[in-house]
Amino acid sequence: MNLTINVVNEGPMKSVVYLVGEIDAYTAPNLKEALIPLTRQEEHHVEVDLAEINYMDSTGLGTFISALKSSKEYSSKLTLVNIQDRVLRLFKITGLDEIMDLRASIRGGSE
Template sequence: MNLAIEVTEENIKSIVSLSGEIDAYTAPQLKEALLPLTKADGQIVEVDLENVNYMDSTGLGIFISALKSSKENNSHLKLINLQDRVYRLFKITGLIEIIDIKAAIRGGSE
C-alpha cells in the first residue's frame, strides 16, 4: 500500500492531504514532506488524514518529530479528519493532550 501526499499552500497555511497507509515504508516520505513545512516561523501546517485508514507507530514518530520541530520554530501543527483507528493511536499515547487534533466529523453529529 502506498501513501499519496499533496501539499497546497494558502498564504501562511500549508495543507498536507494524505491518502493511503502510513507505516515503516511510507513514513520516510511523509517525514521529508512534512518536516520542512514546520520550520517556517508563524506557519500553520494542517494535515488532513481523512483518507488515511491505517497508521502504525512509525507514523506517530513522524508526527512527534513534526510537533517538536513546530515548537522550536514557532509554527503550528494541526491534524484534522482522523479516522477512528488512527485517532485511537493518538488517544492511547496521550498525544491528543499535546497536539491540536480534530477527529473526523461523523454523520454530522458534531
Template sequence: MNLNIDVKQPEERYSVMTLEGEVDAFTAPKLKEELLPLTEAENALVEVDLGGVNYMDSTGLGTFISALKSTKEHGSRMRLVQMEDRVYRLFKITGLTEIMEIDTSVRGGM
C-alpha cells in the same frame, strides 16, 4: 499500499497536507521529508488532513512527534484533522491527543 501526499499553500504561512493511504515504516520517511520543512517556517500553520489514512503504525506516530518538536523549535503550529476513528484511537491511547492539536470531529462517529 502507498501513501499519496498532496500539499497546497492557499496562503503564505498556511499549508494543507492531504494524506491518503497507509503511514507505516515504508511510507513514514517520505511523509517526514515533506512534512518537516513545512513546520520550519516561523509562525506557519500546517494542517494535516488524515481523512484518507486508513492505517498508521508507531513509525507514523513518530513522524508526527518529530513534526511537533519542529513546530516548537520554529514557532509554528500543526493541526491534525479528519482522522478516521481507528487512527484517532492510536493518538488517544499513546497520550498524543493531550499534546497535539487535533480536530475533535473525528470521522467514523467519535
C-alpha cells in the same frame, strides 16, 4: 503500501497536507520529508488532513512527534484534522491527543 502526499499552500502562512493511503515504516520517511520543512517556516500553520488514512503504525506516530517538536522549535503550528476513529485511537492510547492539536474537521475550530 502506498501514501500519496499533496501539499496545498493556502496563502503565505498556511499549508494543508492531504494524505491518502497508509502511514507505516515504508511510507513514513516520505511523509517526514514533506512535513518537516513546512514546520520549519516561522509562524507557519500546517494542517494535515488524515481523512483518507485508514492505517497508521508507531512509525507514523513518530513522524508526527518529530513534526510537533519541529513546529515548537520554529514557532509554527501543526494541526491534524479529519482523523478516522481507528487512527485517532492510536493518538489516545499513547496520550498524544493531550499534546497535539487534533480537530474533527479541516475547517472546524478556531484559527
